[in-house]
Amino acid sequence: MSLIVGVPACSKDINGLLQHATPARYGAALMGGAEAMPILLPPVGEGLLALLDRLDGLLLSGSPSNVEPQRYGVDQDLTPGKHDPHRDGTTLPLVRAALGRGMPVLAICRGIQELNVALGGTLHQKVQDLPGRMDHRAGEGTLDHCFRLKHTVTVSGHLAGIVGGTEIMVNSLHEQAIDRPADGLVVEAAAADGTIEAVRVASAPGWAFGLQWHPEWHYLTDAPSMNIFRAFGDACRAYAAGLKQAA
Numbered sequence: 001m002s003l004i005v006g007v008p009a010c011s012k013d014i015n016g017l018l019q020h021a022t023p024a025r026y027g028a029a030l031m032g033g034a035e036a037m038p039i040l041l042p043p044v045g046e047g048l049l050a051l052l053d054r055l056d057g058l059l060l061s062g063s064p065s066n067v068e069p070q071r072y073g074v075d076q077d078l079t080p081g082k083h084d085p086h087r088d089g090t091t092l093p094l095v096r097a098a099l100g101r102g103m104p105v106l107a108i109c110r111g112i113q114e115l116n117v118a119l120g121g122t123l124h125q126k127v128q129d130l131p132g133r134m135d136h137r138a139g140e141g142t143l144d145h146c147f148r149l150k151h152t153v154t155v156s157g158h159l160a161g162i163v164g165g166t167e168i169m170v171n172s173l174h175e176q177a178i179d180r181p182a183d184g185l186v187v188e189a190a191a192a193d194g195t196i197e198a199v200r201v202a203s204a205p206g207w208a209f210g211l212q213w214h215p216e217w218h219y220l221t222d223a224p225s226m227n228i229f230r231a232f233g234d235a236c237r238a239y240a241a242g243l244k245q246a247a
């Protein structure tokens with residue numbers, strides 16, 4: 001039976017109509033890399049938790065929108081107008097519930113930021129404005145340019161075993177990043193400027209990682225990216241089998 005991985009959508013105004021959407025490449029990487037079927041989850045809030053029994057994994061995708069700062073106790077909003085409260089109101093409770101039941105979670109870019117906030121951590125709102133930090137934004141140009149492998153990250157722990165090394169090149173398309181990691185998160189990748197690039201949810205019973213970069217963009221041509229999706233698919237298969245055994 002096919003694995004089913006939930007992908008919460010963003011709430012976007014497209015041509016004057018409120019729509020639920022996420023880039024198709026996340027589903028493509030789930031099918032091609034994890035051998036799982038993606039199912040787009042509308043960002044309708046906590047009611048979505050009722051679907052968790054039907055899912056074998058959860059992928060939190062990237063998005064140009066930022067997590068609302070008041071959700072991590074910060075009043076000053078440095079990116080007004082760049083938020084998606086419907087998505088925040090869905091992904092934060094959803095990822096907590098998924099982690100609690102040991103469901104595999106792969107959180108990418110905005111996803112790692114949601115993961116951290118959901119578990120009680122905080123974010124930098126404009127990393128490029130911090131002293132000593134690189135500009136982690138994509139810059140201008142074609143999509144291939146924006147998603148190019150841009151800087152190295154030093155990888156450790158379980159993730160180093162998954163990607164097959166302790167130093168890899170990653171793309172970089174973000175202005176926000178983890179400031180204070182939530183309790184229970186283990187940092188397993190960092191950029192040379194100290195920016196946290198990956199975490200493992202050590203406090204979760206299941207396979208759960210957050211990545212600040214986008215492995216879905218390179219999953220066909222970059223071994224670390226493919227390894228991440230294969231490991232996620234293996235974790236989802238084991239989770240699904242375990243639930244069947246438990247049933």
Ligand SMILES: N[C@@H](CCC(=O)NCCCC(=O)O)C(=O)O
Nearest residue numbers: 062063064065109110174175176
């Ligand atoms: N908005 C956050 C997260 C950035 C992010 O997810 N970038 C990817 C957007 C492009 C895409 O997914 O197509 C931040 O800026 O830190």
